[in-house]
Structure formats: structure tokens, C-alpha cells
Amino acid sequence: MYRRPHSVARLVHSVRRMSTPKIILTETESKIRDLLVDYTNHYNSSLLENEQQKGLELRITGGWVRDKLLGLESNDIDIAIDHTTGVEFAEGLQEYVQHDDDVSQKDKMVGIHKIDKNPEKSKHLETCKTKILGQEIDLVNLRNETYTEESRVPTVEYGTPEEDAFRRDATINALFYNLHTGLVEDFTRRGLEDLAKGLIRTPLPPRQTFLDDPLRCLRLIRFAGRFNFDIVEECKAAMSTSEIHDVLVSKVSKERVGIEVGKMLRGPNVEKCLRLMYDTKIYKAIFNFGEAQEGVLTVNPERIREIDEHLLSQQEDTLKLITELLPQLETLLTDNANLQESYRSIKAQPESQYLYYISLILSHWSGVAPFKTKLSKSTPLSPVELVLKYSLRMPTKDVTHSRKIVENYPKFISFVHQVAQSPDGLARSQLGLAIMPFGxxxxxxxxxxxxxxxxxxxxxxxxxxxxxxxxYSHIYREIVEQNLTETYKLRPLMDGKTLGLKLGKKPGPWMKEALDHMIVWQLDNPSGGIDDYFASKQ
Incomplete structure (x- = not known):
């Protein structure tokens, strides 16, 4: 079972004991705070003559506050500004630094990068990025959001700190750190309590929150996995409804879904995330054919029952096995002398872990024939390709890798069973050819x-x-003992053109078969050379 990291568990306990938790700044963070507060005081003092303008008050928002309270370092610093744009604030700050009498100040701030509005990528207001004392800083505005039924892209306007807090996805992400007072501000009045108890909930009623932006369901699942927190029952119940599943499909771009799922599968507690997908049935809105689904159903009417079975009941069975049986199997792997290092290597590399889980999740599609589609009329696509390309938007190389695993694992399982029944009859070439396609x-x-x-x-x-x-341990041991660990680098003793000249034959289909036979001979005769090969053919 996954346990909360010791440092996180200890600091959650600390948060629970403190009525007003304090944030301890690093030396660099303290210097950044001092510079920003000094400039803000300078800016506000210039407004004294104009009583209609309010002074600025700066806050750090979001994940940085949560992580600092949990004792985790964070480089994701968002500074929320209440009465001016990020660009205007940054330009004023830069001018303040450049005209300061203290020469050491002049190198404190480097560059201003304006980020235009891009609602499809969740950039709803113009923001600004700069670097202060080597630390990247995002300068954003407090905002309020209004949603429509058709889109997860809201109408955004400048807001108050309380409005900004309540429009966030979770109370633990709605905490602010006031740079002027040095205090943590909890405008939802639930954030600190939920952080102390290890709970995840939405600031506003969950049904409307998820209808406004269904991607929040996946974000909450991801945070539950990352911190090993529990999503409150009210939120789980809301994200379990077909109403929310339908709007997740219709309102959220597949790229955004793929990004969230990718973060989950690269994270520290994947089984918990998948368990939540299983419990809430939200997997139905994720592991489908995405934008290709309607077309696949239209041009393959005779296979609708087969498609439904794999998308629903078989996907559910697979997720259940991953969440219930996989931890037991992984414990066996960690205790196996031959396989433990390979298993640990998978879990130590986020990309390897991601591909490992994708292959497990979609394994039930093995043996299912490709589907004709409207998107690719000439070439039928495998179900794994359809899920990964059109629902999760995975890169082509990852799609190819996962498809190869899912399509070939039954053959390798049969091979392992055959070897187990007659281990003495295993040729070196059989073993090498079995693993060669996987590099x-x-x-x-x-x-x-x-x-x-x-x-x-x-x-x-x-x-x-x-x-x-x-x-499987026996197979691995044989690969190592027979020096086959780098079989994927093996090339024929000569290329096809040279072989044709040697045999006096014109190029043709025969070449591939001949070169394949050469590879088999090389595997069975690892110390043999080209003369030995031709001598064996006489």
C-alpha cells in the first residue's frame, strides 16, 4: 500500500496542530518578498494624492502555498495582483529596480515576458512572466469566472481575493500567502482544515463546479494520488454521474485530458488514481476512442457490441485487477533477485512508468482486430491506437510502443509457458528473437x-x-547468462546488396528471408564470422 511520504505525513500533522500555520521562506524567497513589498509600498505611496485609486496588495496563490505548508519546496510562484495588470506591475518594478541607488539591485530582475490570453489553454487573462533573483515568477490577476453550458472556457473578469479563492478547483489550492502580513489567508474557510485532515473538496458545490469545468474531476483525482489524500464523498458522488462524464467528453479538449492522465500515471500513487477512476466510473469518459468514436461506430455497425464490451465491462475488469491485484504482484517483484532491479527502474523513471501503466490499462484490447474509421479510411487502426491518438493525444512514438506491447504480449506469454514445460530445449536464437522487437x-x-x-x-x-x-525470472536469468541483453543491437553479418553479389543473385523478396536466417545463425553461433556462416551452408 502506498503511504504518504514521511515528511508530508509529519507536516500534515503539524498543520493539524497549528491554528494559524506559518510559512518559512527560503533566503531567496525572503529577498524576493522584500523587493516586491518595497516596490508595492513605493507604488502605493505615489497614489496618496488620488483617493479614487486603491493601493496594491500582493499575494502568492495556489500550489506554492499548499506545498510550503506541507514542507515541500516549490518553484511554482504565482503572484496575484489586485488592481493592475501583470505587465504594468512588472514594468513598474523593473523601472524601480533600475533607478534604485543600490547598484546591487540592478541585476535582481531579468526580462519581462507577456503571455497573451489563450482561453483554450486556460490562459483567461493577460499575464506576465519574469525572473527575480534567478526565480521565475508569474504575475497574475485575482479573477472571477462565469461559465456557460457549452464550454469549460469561462468569461473572466478581475475579482476580489475571495472570488478568486472560490473559483479554484480545490480548497487546498485556494490558500493565499499575503506578502505584506506574512500570513496564510483561507477565504474558503475550509482550506487549512482540509489540508490538515488530508481531504480534497471543491470550494463551491461539486456538481456545478464540475459542470462548469469537468477537467476539475481529473485534477482532484491527480491531487488525491500525489498527496495520498481522500476526495470527500460529496465530490466523488458528483463525479460518478453520467451527467458529469458526458460533459467531460463534450467540453474538455482531448489534449487537456491526456495531460492530466499523463501526470497521474507518472506520479507516486497511480493505483489510487486508477481506483478513483474505477469507483467513479469516470474511466468511461477517458479510455474511449475520443474524436474517432462516432466514426468507428458508424462504419463498423456489426462490431458495436464488441466495442461496447471492451470499452465498458472489460475496461472495468482491467482497472479492478490493476488496483486490487497489481500491488501484490509488485511486492513479489521487489523480492525477486532477477527482476527487482528492472521493476525498480520502471518506477524510477516517470516516462517508463507511464508507458507501463498505459500497456496494462489497455491490455484487454489485445487480439481485437483493427477498426475501419472515417479519420483514416485506407488504413484500419488498432483499438490501442484509437484510444491513445484520439482520446489521450499521446505522441506517435508512445502510441507505437504501447501498441507493440499490447499486440505481442500473448505470444510472449505462450513462449514463457512452453519454456517452463521444457526448459532444456531452449535455443539461444529462440530467446533472442523473442525479445529483439522490444529493443x-x-x-x-x-x-x-x-x-x-x-x-x-x-x-x-x-x-x-x-x-x-x-x-519469468528463469527467462530473464537465461537472457543474462547467454549474453543476450543487447540483442537489439545485432545486425546481419552483411547487408542485402553484398549478400546478393556473394550469391550471384539479383535483389528481391528472397533477401529478407535470407537475412532473417542469418540473424538466427548469428544468435546460435555468437562467436562465428562471415566465413563460418557460409561454411555452415555448404
Missing amino acids: QDWPSFIITCFILDSFQASHTESPQYHTILEA
């Missing part, structure tokens, strides 16, 4: 196949997971 990722492929083999065995009366693990 340097062959250890990860073996781990994935063990997991999926065990998933299949779980449906039997008395699955023997230790026995299954030993079969």
Missing part, C-alpha cells in the same frame, strides 16, 4: 508480461503467482 525496453516488457500473465491466472481457481514469477 532496450525488453526488461520492462518481461515485467509487463508477468503482470498480464498473472491477471489471466487470477480467473482460475487457485492462481500460483509465485510459480508464474519463477518462469
Whole structure:
């Protein structure tokens, strides 16, 4: 079971004990605070003659406050400004620094980068990015948001601190740090309490919050995984409804969904995120054919039942196995002398972990024939390609990798079973050819196949997971002992053109078969050379 990191658990306990938690700034953060407050005081003093203008008050908002209270360092500093734009504030700050008598001040601030409005990427107001004392700072405005039923892109206007807090996705992300008072401000009146108790909830009623922006469902799931916090039942109930699932499909771009899912699967507590997807059934709105789904159903009417079964019941079964059985299997892997390092390597690299989980999640599509689509009329697409390209917007190389794993794991499982039944008859070339297609990722492929083999065995009366693990451990050991770990680098002793000249034959389809046979010979005769190869053919 995943446990909250010791430092986070200890500091959650500290937050629980403190009525008004204090944030401890680093030396650099203190200098940044002093500079910003000095300039703000200078700016406000110039407004004394104009009573209609209010003075500025600066706050750090969002994740930085949450992380600092949990004892985690954060470089994601957003400074919220209440009565001027970020660009205007930055330009005034830069001029203040340049005209300061203290020469050491002049290198404190570097560059101003204006970020225009881009609602489709959640940039609803013009903002500004700068660098102070080597630290990137985003200068943003407090804002209020109004949504329509058709889009998750709101109408945005400048707001008060309280309005800004209540429009956020979770109370723990709605805490502010006032640069002038040095105090944490909790305008929702729930943020500090929820942070202390390890709870995630929306500041406003969850149904309307999720209808306004359904992506918040995925963000809450991600934060629950990241901090091992619990989503309150009211929010889980709201995100479990088909109403919310439907608007997640209709209102949120597939790119944004893919980004959130990617962050979950690269994070520290993936099983918890997938469990929440399973419990709330929100996976239905995620692991589908996305923009291609309507077209696939239209041109494959005879396969609608097959599609529904895999998108719904089989996907649900797979997620249940991942959340309930996978932790037990991973414990076995960590105790296995041959496979433990490969398993740990997967979990130590976010990208490897991401691809590992994607292959497990979509494994039930193995053996399902490609589908004709309206998007690619000439070439039918595999279901794995449809999910990853049109629902999660994954890069082509990752789609190719995952498709290869899902399409080939049953064949490798059969190979492992055959070797287990007659281990003495294993040729070196059989072993090399079995892992060659997976390149340097062959250890990860073996781990994935063990997991999926065990998933299949779980449906039997008395699955023997230790026995299954030993079969894969034996395969791994053979690969190492027979010096096949870099088989993927092996190339034929000569290229096709040279082979044709040697044999006096014109280029043609025969070449591929001949070169494949050459690779097999090389695998079985690792110390042999070109003369040995041709001598063996006489």
C-alpha cells in the first residue's frame, strides 16, 4: 500500500496542530518578498494624492502555498495582483529596480515576458512572466469566472481575493500567502482544515463546479494520488454521474485530458488514481476512442457490441485487477533477485512508468482486430491506437510502443509457458528473437508480461503467482547468462546488396528471408564470422 511520504505525513500533522500555520521562506524567497513589498509600498505611496485609486496588495496563490505548508519546496510562484495588470506591475518594478541607488539591485530582475490570453489553454487573462533573483515568477490577476453550458472556457473578469479563492478547483489550492502580513489567508474557510485532515473538496458545490469545468474531476483525482489524500464523498458522488462524464467528453479538449492522465500515471500513487477512476466510473469518459468514436461506430455497425464490451465491462475488469491485484504482484517483484532491479527502474523513471501503466490499462484490447474509421479510411487502426491518438493525444512514438506491447504480449506469454514445460530445449536464437522487437525496453516488457500473465491466472481457481514469477525470472536469468541483453543491437553479418553479389543473385523478396536466417545463425553461433556462416551452408 502506498503511504504518504514521511515528511508530508509529519507536516500534515503539524498543520493539524497549528491554528494559524506559518510559512518559512527560503533566503531567496525572503529577498524576493522584500523587493516586491518595497516596490508595492513605493507604488502605493505615489497614489496618496488620488483617493479614487486603491493601493496594491500582493499575494502568492495556489500550489506554492499548499506545498510550503506541507514542507515541500516549490518553484511554482504565482503572484496575484489586485488592481493592475501583470505587465504594468512588472514594468513598474523593473523601472524601480533600475533607478534604485543600490547598484546591487540592478541585476535582481531579468526580462519581462507577456503571455497573451489563450482561453483554450486556460490562459483567461493577460499575464506576465519574469525572473527575480534567478526565480521565475508569474504575475497574475485575482479573477472571477462565469461559465456557460457549452464550454469549460469561462468569461473572466478581475475579482476580489475571495472570488478568486472560490473559483479554484480545490480548497487546498485556494490558500493565499499575503506578502505584506506574512500570513496564510483561507477565504474558503475550509482550506487549512482540509489540508490538515488530508481531504480534497471543491470550494463551491461539486456538481456545478464540475459542470462548469469537468477537467476539475481529473485534477482532484491527480491531487488525491500525489498527496495520498481522500476526495470527500460529496465530490466523488458528483463525479460518478453520467451527467458529469458526458460533459467531460463534450467540453474538455482531448489534449487537456491526456495531460492530466499523463501526470497521474507518472506520479507516486497511480493505483489510487486508477481506483478513483474505477469507483467513479469516470474511466468511461477517458479510455474511449475520443474524436474517432462516432466514426468507428458508424462504419463498423456489426462490431458495436464488441466495442461496447471492451470499452465498458472489460475496461472495468482491467482497472479492478490493476488496483486490487497489481500491488501484490509488485511486492513479489521487489523480492525477486532477477527482476527487482528492472521493476525498480520502471518506477524510477516517470516516462517508463507511464508507458507501463498505459500497456496494462489497455491490455484487454489485445487480439481485437483493427477498426475501419472515417479519420483514416485506407488504413484500419488498432483499438490501442484509437484510444491513445484520439482520446489521450499521446505522441506517435508512445502510441507505437504501447501498441507493440499490447499486440505481442500473448505470444510472449505462450513462449514463457512452453519454456517452463521444457526448459532444456531452449535455443539461444529462440530467446533472442523473442525479445529483439522490444529493443532496450525488453526488461520492462518481461515485467509487463508477468503482470498480464498473472491477471489471466487470477480467473482460475487457485492462481500460483509465485510459480508464474519463477518462469519469468528463469527467462530473464537465461537472457543474462547467454549474453543476450543487447540483442537489439545485432545486425546481419552483411547487408542485402553484398549478400546478393556473394550469391550471384539479383535483389528481391528472397533477401529478407535470407537475412532473417542469418540473424538466427548469428544468435546460435555468437562467436562465428562471415566465413563460418557460409561454411555452415555448404
